[in-house]
Amino acid sequence: MSLFxxxxxxxxxxxxxxxxxxxxxxxxxxxxxxxxxxxxxxNWFRDHFQGIxxxxxxxxxxxxxxxxxxxxxxxxxxxxxxxxxxxVQPPDPLExxxxxxxxxxxxxxxxxxRGATDDKGQFLTxxxxxxxxxxxxETLPFQIKFIVEGEEEYGxxxxxxxxxxxxxxxxxxxxxxxxxxTSMFGPGQPTITYGLRGIVAFELFLTGPNRDLHSGTFGxxxxxxxxxLTQILSQFIDEKGIVQIxxxxxxxxxxxxxxxTQFAALPFDDAAFFEKIGLTQGFGEIGFSTNERRWARPxxxxxxxxxxxxGEGSKTIIPSKASAKWTCRLVPNQDPQKIAxxxxxFVAMRIPSGVTWELVVQHGxxxxxxxxxxxxxxxxMATVLEKTFARPTVFTREGGxxxxxxxxxxxxxxxxxxxxxxxxxxxxxxPNEKFALQxxxxxxxxxxxxxxxxxxxxxxx
Ligand code: BES
Ligand code: MN
Ligand code: MN
Numbered sequence: 254m255s256l257f258x259x260x261x262x263x264x265x266x267x268x269x270x271x272x273x274x275x276x277x278x279x280x281x282x283x284x285x286x287x288x289x290x291x292x293x294x295x296n297w298f299r300d301h302f303q304g305i306x307x308x309x310x311x312x313x314x315x316x317x318x319x320x321x322x323x324x325x326x327x328x329x330x331x332x333x334x335x336x337x338x339x340x341v342q343p344p345d346p347l348e349x350x351x352x353x354x355x356x357x358x359x360x361x362x363x364x365x366x367r368g369a370t371d372d373k374g375q376f377l378t379x380x381x382x383x384x385x386x387x388x389x390x391e392t393l394p395f396q397i398k399f400i401v402e403g404e405e406e407y408g409x410x411x412x413x414x415x416x417x418x419x420x421x422x423x424x425x426x427x428x429x430x431x432x433x434x435t436s437m438f439g440p441g442q443p444t445i446t447y448g449l450r451g452i453v454a455f456e457l458f459l460t461g462p463n464r465d466l467h468s469g470t471f472g473x474x475x476x477x478x479x480x481x482l483t484q485i486l487s488q489f490i491d492e493k494g495i496v497q498i499x500x501x502x503x504x505x506x507x508x509x510x511x512x513x514t515q516f517a518a519l520p521f522d523d524a525a526f527f528e529k530i531g532l533t534q535g536f537g538e539i540g541f542s543t544n545e546r547r548w549a550r551p552x553x554x555x556x557x558x559x560x561x562x563x564g565e566g567s568k569t570i571i572p573s574k575a576s577a578k579w580t581c582r583l584v585p586n587q588d589p590q591k592i593a594x595x596x597x598x599f600v601a602m603r604i605p606s607g608v609t610w611e612l613v614v615q616h617g618x619x620x621x622x623x624x625x626x627x628x629x630x631x632x633x634m635a636t637v638l639e640k641t642f643a644r645p646t647v648f649t650r651e652g653g654x655x656x657x658x659x660x661x662x663x664x665x666x667x668x669x670x671x672x673x674x675x676x677x678x679x680x681x682x683x684p685n686e687k688f689a690l691q692x693x694x695x696x697x698x699x700x701x702x703x704x705x706x707x708x709x710x711x712x713x714x
Pocket of ligand 3: 342371406681682
């Protein structure tokens with residue numbers, strides 16, 4: 254055991270107490286009134302970085318602040334940028350939480366809180382790793398930078414704008430972007446995620462009559478916007494799970510046979526997967542396995558529907574308004590803007606007369622994929638993961654989106670290494686979000702070993 258490894262093992266209580274501090278701050282980016290907490294969380298990170306001797310600052314944006322920190326630059330050596338987000342999803346429905354979302358609570362070896370895994374706990378593993386290396390006297394012969402954003406969970410553009418500014422290009426320049434905001438392929442199974450899906454999000458507003466109408470007096474003589482909405486939405490996807498938007502699949506790169514074989518070789522039990530979420534079977538595009546559908550095929554999904562009376566009992570009306578939110582998950586090479594244009598045309602052609610409409614494209618980001626064979630950071634990471642978890646690393650793709658990562662690859666010309674410590678059943682975005690204490694501590698150790706491995710490589714040169 255090296256000094257830094259002993260140090261990490263001795264500091265578990267301290268790491269947990271700092272983690273709990275940030276979990277108590279309800280930094281919900283989607284809801285305006287939580288803005289003071291957003292700033293509080295950003296300040297917390299800056300203060301923590303400064304406290305461990307890093308140069309750190311808040312970067313103001315037109316939206317929520319970014320937090321930047323760095324160790325000293327080392328000429329001629331690689332730079333690793335660690336990315337994370339300090340914002341969280343809204344916690345509702347509150348009544349389904351067993352303990353309050355912003356009071357971290359330990360049960361059966363897990364910490365329950367909003368943001369426990371997504372992404373405060375996961376991101377902090379790298380902060381504590383660097384902190385431990387420095388406090389146990391290691392020198393870092395290469396530079397580590399941190400960038401933490403506060404708009405990831407609502408698709409905000411602040412970090413994207415910063416990345417395209419002169420200051421951003423300088424501060425974020427790096428060779429490798431390290432991100433822990435994904436999952437492991439099962440408990441204790443070290444995983445490198447080499448692909449994520451992109452996303453494009455829509456909201457459609459339909460208006461019929463200028464007020465809710467008596468459905469007896471007017472029913473049968475006007476177009477009901479709720480019916481218009483359901484008729485339009487029902488045409489987006491067919492019974493075989495194939496999305497009906499014209500040109501939707503045009504730019505999709507088909508899965509290679511090699512990739513399909515690799516996915517199929519991963520230990521995965523369909524029945525158990527669906528049972529965990531209360532289903533007896535899945536549904537999706539015909540001709541693809543569950544993991545192919547989740548990781549490497551584009552989708553259409555309705556996220557929310559609103560129209561008419563939803564209170565107790567019955568109310569006989571024709572609603573004045575109806576609206577829906579939906580998202581398409583995209584795969585690498587699909588362009589969110591192009592998909593948004595096709596969707597607009599698809600909707601426009603289906604609006605009945607007597608109904609007015611507004612379609613808002615809320616946000617969009619492309620998917621990403623790392624060329625595993627071309628990255629010099631993959632092997633050192635796979636090696637330290639294997640050492641830490643005592644099992645060979647597997648390589649997967651995932652279906653979620655981290656909007657900025659594809660742009661990091663493109664603009665910074667850096668390899669994005671997605672190494673998650675979470676589990677698929679950590680309930681991110683759901684009530685009772687959790688993160689296993691064991692994964693948290695293993696993540697700190699693995700991260701420190703990764704940085705140490707890069708340090709050894711540098712010292713040899
Ligand atoms: N950490 C997730 C992304 C994720 C989830 C990756 C599961 C892999 C597996 C991230 O915080 C997230 O929730 N992203 C949003 C982005 C959206 C709001 C623009 C998503 O995927 O819905
Ligand atoms: Mn996240
Ligand atoms: Mn999230």
